[in-house]
Amino acid sequence: MTQGFSFDLHATDGKARTGVIRTPRGEIRTPAFMPVGTAGTVKAMLPESVRETGADIILGNTYHLMLRPTAELIDRMGGLHRFMNWHGPILTDSGGFQVMSLAELRKLTERGVTFRSHIDGSRHELTPERSMEIQRLLGSDIVMAFDECPALPADRTRIAESMRLSMRWAQRSRDAFGDRPGHALFGIQQGGLERDLREESAEALKAIGFDGYAVGGLAVGEGQEAMFATLDFAPDMLPVDKPRYLMGVGKPDDIVGAVKRGIDMMDCVLPSRSGRTGQVFTRHGVLNIKNARHREDPRPLDESCTCPACRGYSRAYLHHVFRANEIISAMLLTWHNLHYFQELMAGMRAAIAEGRFAAWEAEFHARRALGDI
Numbered sequence: 001m002t003q004g005f006s007f008d009l010h011a012t013d014g015k016a017r018t019g020v021i022r023t024p025r026g027e028i029r030t031p032a033f034m035p036v037g038t039a040g041t042v043k044a045m046l047p048e049s050v051r052e053t054g055a056d057i058i059l060g061n062t063y064h065l066m067l068r069p070t071a072e073l074i075d076r077m078g079g080l081h082r083f084m085n086w087h088g089p090i091l092t093d094s095g096g097f098q099v100m101s102l103a104e105l106r107k108l109t110e111r112g113v114t115f116r117s118h119i120d121g122s123r124h125e126l127t128p129e130r131s132m133e134i135q136r137l138l139g140s141d142i143v144m145a146f147d148e149c150p151a152l153p154a155d156r157t158r159i160a161e162s163m164r165l166s167m168r169w170a171q172r173s174r175d176a177f178g179d180r181p182g183h184a185l186f187g188i189q190q191g192g193l194e195r196d197l198r199e200e201s202a203e204a205l206k207a208i209g210f211d212g213y214a215v216g217g218l219a220v221g222e223g224q225e226a227m228f229a230t231l232d233f234a235p236d237m238l239p240v241d242k243p244r245y246l247m248g249v250g251k252p253d254d255i256v257g258a259v260k261r262g263i264d265m266m267d268c269v270l271p272s273r274s275g276r277t278g279q280v281f282t283r284h285g286v287l288n289i290k291n292a293r294h295r296e297d298p299r300p301l302d303e304s305c306t307c308p309a310c311r312g313y314s315r316a317y318l319h320h321v322f323r324a325n326e327i328i329s330a331m332l333l334t335w336h337n338l339h340y341f342q343e344l345m346a347g348m349r350a351a352i353a354e355g356r357f358a359a360w361e362a363e364f365h366a367r368r369a370l371g372d373i
């Protein structure tokens with residue numbers, strides 16, 4: 001076990017778990033939702049505001065930061081925590097997933113991926129070794145192994161070959177990561193929706209040994225039913241005493257279903273990105289503030305929400321500033337959505353600790369069935 005990094009399980013309720021991940025930069029209450037700080041910022045939010053929403057940890061984005069301003073510059077500035085003034089834990093992704101979805105002229109080989117920057121067309125290479133170096137330069141507390149996530153739909157042969165490549169890259173990530181007390185390296189399980197391939201991947205990762213284990217290869221278009229069917233068996237293949245991180249999830253009901261199946265950590269751009277498009281998450285479901293029906297509505301977004309948007313502003317105002325494309329619109333809607341996602345996590349942590357997760361889940365779904373929100 002990497003010293004300075006530990007995971008304490010406090011309670012379980014069915015497959016749902018609640019606990020704390022301890023790191024030298026602070027504790028992470030699980031189940032945890034991790035806001036995405038793409039290019040060194042959680043868009044439209046000050047770091048202290050992100051903290052106020054209840055987030056214990058944020059994500060940093062290796063792909064964006066390696067291109068601009070470069071990991072070497074951030075290292076010379078004292079690392080990402082100092083650079084962006086976020087002094088809690090940071091998890092950085094390996095860059096691999098973003099390369100495959102954002103970069104141009106990508107070339108994938110056993111060695112890694114070469115690509116051209118979507119910003120200025122410059123040529124770059126990402127390998128397990130380079131990804132570990134970049135994440136070290138950023139000063140990341142939780143480092144993700146360099147993996148390949150196959151785009152679905154893909155046939156079983158392609159999924160098996162991709163998973164086996166990711167397992168070879170997982171070993172190279174582990175070897176290159178070295179021994180960094182207080183810093184953790186997470187492996188990523190692949191294998192699509194196939195039970196035997198997921199098993200082979202889990203066994204390979206456990207043989208290498210990681211401080212935490214991610215369930216990758218999901219939330220890539222398979223749909224919620226297939227994702228939950230896979231989560232009915234995949235997390236159980238991973239060590240019970242280490243954190244389990246489901247990558248890229250998700251909508252509130254995806255998050256609840258994942259926690260119910262034993263997931264401890266999740267990340268998603270949804271609350272921040274959709275906030276900027278006017279999509280608002282409330283306990284009664286989703287609304288879009290640009291809809292004309294909010295034009296003269298004096299009510300807050302959510303009567304029972306204590307965030308600054310709900311304490312100080314009406315839907316009519318938020319409708320106006322959204323339509324006028326005012327900067328405060330992105331600020332208030334992002335704050336509200338991040339606050340809502342953190343409230344969701346806090347509600348589940350308490351429910352699991354008190355052995356009433358099933359009742360909490362039933363109420364979560366019932367609230368959303370109400371009519372006009």
Ligand SMILES: O=c1[nH]cnc2c(CCNCC3CCCCC3)c3[nH]c(NCc4cccs4)nc3cc12
Nearest residue numbers: 036038060061093097149216217218219220247248
């Ligand atoms: O197997 C995977 N390996 C590695 N990363 C994955 C990610 C990216 C997780 N968020 C990274 C963040 C780093 C900081 C910037 C923002 C992303 C996934 N995201 C999704 N679904 C959501 C999706 C998002 C886009 C297309 S699908 N499935 C994923 C599967 C994997």
Ligand SMILES: [Zn+2]
Nearest residue numbers: 305307310336
């Ligand atoms: Zn609110």
